[in-house]
Amino acid sequence: MSTGFFGAIDKIPFEGKDSTNPLAFRFYDPNEMVLGKRMEDHLRFAVCYWHSFVWPGGDPFGGQTFERPWFGDTMELARKKADVAFDMFEALGVPYFTFHDADVRPEADTFTESRDRLNAIADYFQEKMDASGIKLLWGTANLFSHRRYMAGAATNPDPDVFAYAAATVKSCMDVTQRLGGENYVLWGGREGYETLLNTDMGRELDQMGRFLSMVVDYKHRIGFKGTILIEPKPQEPTKHQYDYDVGTIYGFLKRYGLENEVKTNIEQGHAILAGHSFEHELSLAAALGIFGSIDMNRNDYQSGWDTDQFPNNVPEMALAYLEVLKAGGFTTGGTNFDAKLRRQSLDPEDLLIAHIGGMDCCARGLKAAARMIEDKALAGPLSERYAGWDKPQAKSMLDGSMTLESIEKRVIDEKIDPQPRSGRQEYLENLVNRYV
Amino acid sequence: MSTGFFGAIDKIPFEGKDSTNPLAFRFYDPNEMVLGKRMEDHLRFAVCYWHSFVWPGGDPFGGQTFERPWFGDTMELARKKADVAFDMFEALGVPYFTFHDADVRPEADTFTESRDRLNAIADYFQEKMDASGIKLLWGTANLFSHRRYMAGAATNPDPDVFAYAAATVKSCMDVTQRLGGENYVLWGGREGYETLLNTDMGRELDQMGRFLSMVVDYKHRIGFKGTILIEPKPQEPTKHQYDYDVGTIYGFLKRYGLENEVKTNIEQGHAILAGHSFEHELSLAAALGIFGSIDMNRNDYQSGWDTDQFPNNVPEMALAYLEVLKAGGFTTGGTNFDAKLRRQSLDPEDLLIAHIGGMDCCARGLKAAARMIEDKALAGPLSERYAGWDKPQAKSMLDGSMTLESIEKRVIDEKIDPQPRSGRQEYLENLVNRYV
Amino acid sequence: MSTGFFGAIDKIPFEGKDSTNPLAFRFYDPNEMVLGKRMEDHLRFAVCYWHSFVWPGGDPFGGQTFERPWFGDTMELARKKADVAFDMFEALGVPYFTFHDADVRPEADTFTESRDRLNAIADYFQEKMDASGIKLLWGTANLFSHRRYMAGAATNPDPDVFAYAAATVKSCMDVTQRLGGENYVLWGGREGYETLLNTDMGRELDQMGRFLSMVVDYKHRIGFKGTILIEPKPQEPTKHQYDYDVGTIYGFLKRYGLENEVKTNIEQGHAILAGHSFEHELSLAAALGIFGSIDMNRNDYQSGWDTDQFPNNVPEMALAYLEVLKAGGFTTGGTNFDAKLRRQSLDPEDLLIAHIGGMDCCARGLKAAARMIEDKALAGPLSERYAGWDKPQAKSMLDGSMTLESIEKRVIDEKIDPQPRSGRQEYLENLVNRYV
């Protein structure tokens, strides 16, 4: 049944934290109960085709380093790729996978043929999903790699590209629904500009708003129950992308009346590029009601581009999962690995090891976060810090019953002279370090 | 009448571009007509007290370098500072000035006394404004320097600080209205956080929304005709500020229903810190309907903090003023110098020379931008680039009459296969270089 | 004996990792043996006066937040400051302290009086050192805060400033030697420029080279046995500092023939600002033979300036101590806390807690690094990776016995066609995660 790509490896076991087996989990035990829920159901791991099975190992100064037996442009190779992919999904024991259309089928000469190929590979997926129990976290359309999209998809100056993109999204949504996908993702990697000199930003934002509205309309029309997700990224490939970060996307959704229809798929690397921490973006999305799912990776802090490395810093991941848990955990979303091997990691084993390490770090992070929640480690001091706002006079300033004038009167009458209190940052940082 | 601080200098003359007099304008001729309007009325220059008369020349590793005869904490020195400030405003011939409360009066022990001092200095200003014809572009409250604001003003965990800040804003709005100010500015330098560990972001955003709503209500109640402006900045002093950039502020305004009440005061240095070009922020604000005013300075591209230098790169400034002109020019807004001397520029003459250079660069930038507008240098190619969207079939995709299904049908039926066209970036860049 | 500033706290105990006492060590046990040496002797902790007792809590947009009973400009307050400082050194149990001249005595009107004050406070230190057994890791001169140094110390365009700085360094070296200091540090925070337009870089480098040569000469003349250390930092306060990073300093030392006389004091925050990881700078310094000592703190990765926070990320610290151990550990150097409280951390307790957390993180990092060394966790794979270079033919390419021609001949004759091997980055990252 197995392709043999990973040798004799069939299933990665959980061996506990003292294991030195690089091909075993030390922390990820799907059935361990965390805050009353199985760890697997918390983390909802997915592996994305994109980086793990499609990326050839190139960078701006060098070409392909990986030599995969499924590289090539035929449907037969596409099926071979699927075979290996499902081998890995099963070996890792991830409950979900994710894909772009372009990841799973070769591009054809016409739209119709490309769509038919996607449908054919979806049939192939369905069999494998049935056999393995592996589910689809989300599908998406690659609207950025082909040269037709070089100046954007929805925001292209050429309406034919908009049309082509719209038709493509429809076919990907159809496949996503058919395969029981729990979300549909849009990443606008070319929705932006290279230079303002040739760009009408207002017009392009309107195009993008209309495009997304059509996606939402279509979702309802076909009865898709999943969540529509937008993935923020500030730049790269373009100089500026409209879905800059969570705050910008929120404004965009509000502008086009979509804030109750669309949520965000947040990636650590993209948060960093926008000048934020990962936990900031997660916390903000939760506060604005648009938290959906995460792409788990990490960026190199000393590099200025998206390095998409496998995550490995547990203290940082604990803070991220703390925000996920505070937001109520995932509903349709999950933890998707949109991380890529370093281009020197040539061996099949490297692919497994990278995912194992990432999953283990997530498990460690989740468990640390859960203990912080259980202990109210941070929630306690937080309540205390804002306790002043529980008093009626304080509340009245927020509920609309006071004005600048009445507040001023109180400041004068009561000779208010606020005295600062310690923010206790180091205390809280030490406290977090008890858990990680 | 003059304080003599600037020696014998009384009025900076316009001498034309061949002048080598460092104390003359080479490009800024207030009466020169540009696109049918006086240059002065386009640029609407203002000088801010803050950096020009208050900053002592310190940096994180060194103390005061400037020795100004008005430094100190008495009302007498505050009046002396005003005397020199108006000397400079008149010498430069700027039509406007701007200030924070803390710039113009010494802080007192009580709120009431601080407010009274502000009112007293406002009286002093009024006399000077009447005598000189110089007007107030905007006033603002410094809600970030005093230690009471160390954890925020509107977003403070202590409601007393919120109250103190609200009362302070009221007194500054009162003074601004009394002096005929054309705008009122809020810069939330402490509205943000140092660490998420002690921060409830959702709560703080709500506090900030309420605060701003009260400001808007008060504005209407007192009949203030000016514009309320928020100034975006992503960070510094805090790790993260809620008014991150124009896109974020737009979402914030929409969330609290204030998008028709509040506009933005955009600063080059803050744009840079947020990962944007200045022209990007201007263009986006115009597209979103929240463009108000600008703070003109520049940041060092190799430094990671707000360097607030006087502007000097004319090609960049031309692109900024192009966006201002495309947005219809300033209405209540203007070009405010929120730039500071380098701390080694000790001499009174340096203060004049810095402003002269900045104003001249603005004039050059404006004139270049105006010529581009007149020639439709960029507008022509832009129309051509998006011309496809003028066709009925294209329009129908944007006006709601088409769906993903009907678009897909057209893509299939018409075998749409869009071919990319050159974006002509280098051509447009060369073209801009004809004007700068 | 104690000042009572820290209340009843006398000595921070080691309570082990399960302790929840915020005023206890969980990992730092000075007497625990690590790789055959006491932990205290590995880490050689020092606390610096500078941030812990001198910094008032200001930032570029706000003034003092800390209210310390020793703030002020008298010698009596300087002694009070010393009393509290030694209280803290003893409470923490650090074996060393460090200081700038300006940290410990008020600046006087003349050089002579400033020097005499320094000598007086050194006498006071000597008594305390004798009583407590606390030693001096290094002394240094503050050649950057006073306005006389605004354009540099050794690199000033005014030779009188060079002279003043030279005399000042002499007096600080004298005091350092008298107090048994184990190193003398130079940080060139103003040795650089704000603008190239007014700077003669070649001349200034020569000035700096000469200055350092005089320091080295003086060291030998007075028989100072300690190490002269330069501290790299790329920028801030100035736009560009000549001691940019370890690589730049090495070139500088070679240029002036000082590479065997001077080593580096490396700080995490400065490494980050220069675009490097901390471990990179440590590793490079070791490779170049100029590793000396470390300043332990961390910078916020999302902020563009030196945030100097207390360290808290154990996995990162493990990699840093791994480099220290690989370099043979500290000789005269140590782990100096050049970290500052967040300005909202107002309470005396915050000062203790911050250091406790930092010391505990160092201890965890060191222990993890030591276990990696013991297990040859990384050394093993490393040897294997470069094993090809152990062969005679490979060695001959490095020892000078081969030329491009003879190598080409071999490539042709042997039809050399090298095949890449996996770099195993993810495997190694997972492996490190077993230890942290």
Add this chain to the structure above:
Amino acid sequence: MSTGFFGAIDKIPFEGKDSTNPLAFRFYDPNEMVLGKRMEDHLRFAVCYWHSFVWPGGDPFGGQTFERPWFGDTMELARKKADVAFDMFEALGVPYFTFHDADVRPEADTFTESRDRLNAIADYFQEKMDASGIKLLWGTANLFSHRRYMAGAATNPDPDVFAYAAATVKSCMDVTQRLGGENYVLWGGREGYETLLNTDMGRELDQMGRFLSMVVDYKHRIGFKGTILIEPKPQEPTKHQYDYDVGTIYGFLKRYGLENEVKTNIEQGHAILAGHSFEHELSLAAALGIFGSIDMNRNDYQSGWDTDQFPNNVPEMALAYLEVLKAGGFTTGGTNFDAKLRRQSLDPEDLLIAHIGGMDCCARGLKAAARMIEDKALAGPLSERYAGWDKPQAKSMLDGSMTLESIEKRVIDEKIDPQPRSGRQEYLENLVNRYV
């Protein structure tokens, strides 16, 4: 003779600054005399094959956008590429071109065959060079694109890669000498690391030092009269590259005794990535005696990777050429365009227009710089600023005749109390603006 790729365009004319012809020079007049030398002889323009004829328009998220008739892997296409390249060199009137081996010939299966192909294409070049008078500024070997180099060339853990790289450099040096190249360049795009975990930095630096020594030895042995140039770049493609910046390279050269043998080829984009301005790197290289040549492009200040755009900001370029002129101008070096079209600039005309714009900006920059030199615009104030150092007492501090002790004595005896003087930065910036 012409390939017709550029249509009817034969030769780009100089039409003067009022021309609106996008296919004419407005400032670059090769024969205009500047500081007593022809403009062509100052600028010494070269066009590099690499970006202009080889790059397919891809980026990390998208594939080929350019469709060039010479793309492909045959020698016939390589000759066709050369035909078009020389068409463009002649049309632009550039006196030089530059290339990597991999730019000009398809990679073969063996070293020998690759070398033979290079030699064959060199023969083809020779004919074209003879016919056109176009010369070779430099040649270089691409030691970074092929997967064999994924872990470095000289610094590879596999000695066979070192050998292969050495043989390749030999063949490129041979061709460069045969074609009369005036320099030989080494860019170490893979000489660095992705992770310290698998890297022995000291060993790799030694490998690199040995490699460069062999290159220098070979140069002398074959009587190559050109200059060996290293091109600094801090990162990208790798996380860290050893040739980080000019300062680092200087240290490296000193370490291996090569500082009189090797100079630097400095690129604006690489300077920016290392946290420097272009003019900084130029000025430092001149001060250290290792200034050689420049790659002229620009990086986007808001993007964190090497954008390699055609230059367009004249004020910045004026400051760069000012440093070139201050360094005595180019000797064997020149102005090489290592800039690439934006990937949306599809048309042949775009390729011409981009170079025309770049060359015109260089000409404007050079002319502005020359006028500053003629007027001693900056040199005058600079001399004045350092004038204090001309005095005997000041000189004695630099010439070794004084010590810390004797200087201290003078400070005390003469009661030296240096008073800061204005650095006049804004004055100087305004002054520069008179010229640009």
